[in-house]
Amino acid sequence: MSIKFEKVGYTYSPDSPLEKLGLQDVSFELQDGSFTAIVGHTGSGKSTLMQHFNALLKPTVGQIEIADTLITPETTNKQLKNLRRHVSLVFQFPEAQLFENTVLDDIAFGPKNFGYSEEKAKESAQFWLTRVGLPSEIGERSPFELSGGQMRRVAIAGVMAYEPDILCLDEPAAGLDPRARQQMMNLFVDYQKEGHTVILVTHNMDDVVNYADDVLVMENGRLIKHDSPAEVFQNPEWLRQHYLEEPKASLFASQLHNFSFTKQPLTKSDLIKELEQNIKG
């Protein structure tokens, strides 16, 4: 049940003066249980691509196979209920979508919507409230009394509470402090380890090299590279040409002129290993 995009193109407002190309000729396949990062500079088409995973946008040309559903330009919304149960998309700033009176009701909304009994939805909401790192006491409070970071966690718990097979996240950690960002990344990695597929849009290249096993690089609505992080980040010159940042360890290594590296260090542990080898001589 892999995810397969075949020659997908998407045009915003076709045949109007506002016509704008969002995606062009995008083809790739992702494996079940993988952690894929989508990177690319601003306006490159990352969010447009993400919205195709749960068919919030349908391709203008081409087709997508995902969670046993085929999405083509002709697919109707009626055919998508099963897809939305299995693939869920967390937008940038998902806290804007909270609306229930209590935190637990908000988290339980998704599970109820997808057929959980009242009792099971509540149980799942309790579980995910603590799993995203919030104290169970806040369950009965209004989501609007929480801090921005807490609201973000409630919104993410609300999606994870019905355990979609494929979890798509558009810059979920934007604006969080480093510790909260780390906790959130751990949450997603654990979710992957439990057998789910995770797809993450991020501008943070350290998150990509630390957590992803597959990377899609977007530019001007096109997929310009699909490879492992080790391959994508191996060539700093290529990254610069495409306005992509280097991971911190890689940037640091390039300042160390008296050291020689067998390969470009991408993570902190790569860098330590390479430095130790240099010192041992």
Ligand SMILES: Nc1ncnc2c1ncn2[C@@H]1O[C@H](COP(=O)(O)OP(=O)(O)OP(=O)(O)O)[C@@H](O)[C@H]1O
């Ligand atoms: N609703 C829309 N109507 C028209 N054009 C749009 C719309 N949404 C996005 N676009 C255009 O499509 C292109 C891709 O936008 P998209 O939001 O997918 O980029 P992105 O890679 O997510 O950028 P960012 O890193 O800033 O979030 C951009 O040129 C953008 O202006």
Ligand SMILES: [Mg+2]
């Ligand atoms: Mg975006």
